[in-house]
Amino acid sequence: MNRLLAFVLGFLLLAPVCAGAQVQQQPALPPGIQAFPSLWHIKGEQGEVYLLGSVHVLPPRVHWRSPPITRALSRSDVYVFEVPQDDSAMAELSGLIQVKGFLPPGETLRGQLHARALADFDAAVAASGLPPAQLERARPWLAALQMTFAQIAKLNFAPDNGVDAILMKEAAQKREPMRYLETVADQFAVLAPDDRALELEEFESSLKDLRDMAGEIEPMVRAWSTGNQAKLDELINGDLKDFPQARKQLLDDRNKRWVPQIQAMLKEKHVFFITVGAGHLTGPNGVPALLRQAGYKVSGP
8 A cells, every 4th residue: 555545544533524525426345244353452450451453434334343342342441542533623633734734825736746647646536536626726645635535435435434433423422431542733743744845756656546445445444354464464554664764653653652551551440442543553563562562461363
């Protein structure tokens, strides 16, 4: 998966902001999938933690509540997510997009591109179904986000079907305590880079993938639904080996910042159910592996 698309698909927070495109849906994966995603369990000094990897956008009626997940949810009394999605968070996000999401007056996205990328750009815009005028003043990172979620909507995937969104809604309805590993500003800083030349380079390299989001996301959902951690790691994180600094920023550094927070939770008299993007839990630098390295017994894959 292209590095920029890995960024885009990895961020739950931005999904509701960019998922409003009106497009004709064409279901990809059949509805009613029975999924068995991986679940980890860690027991600490006083507390316990369950770790579930989420795909942030899913087709409707994906049945992912396996017996182990159902039992874990019934035992948990605190729910933990990557970042809040309440009205205050959405307002903060909208403000950040207004400041960092658009090109200066007089500049256009197409005008930023090298000649070699123009055909791929036009094809990607056409595949998204978005009017070109909607993307004209968007910075490359925001345009990639908008085109990605437009294609996801065409495939009948939606952030409302994502595991995080469902559990967050249920926790709010039950008035269960919720905590977050990051802030809105934390996630936004990773997605919207300050290096404009690098941003453009990554956008141009993502254009071919933006023409076929089904080919990017469907294998990822299938691997997640069968608990195939090796395949999931390959699909989500494999291409990032060619971008070591990007992998460090997107995954490794964030995982390392989360581990002390989880260690602190394990000292509390609570059972925590933590839901984060599936890419954070796979491989030798994933959160479960880091907790094992810290001396904890982690049951699971």
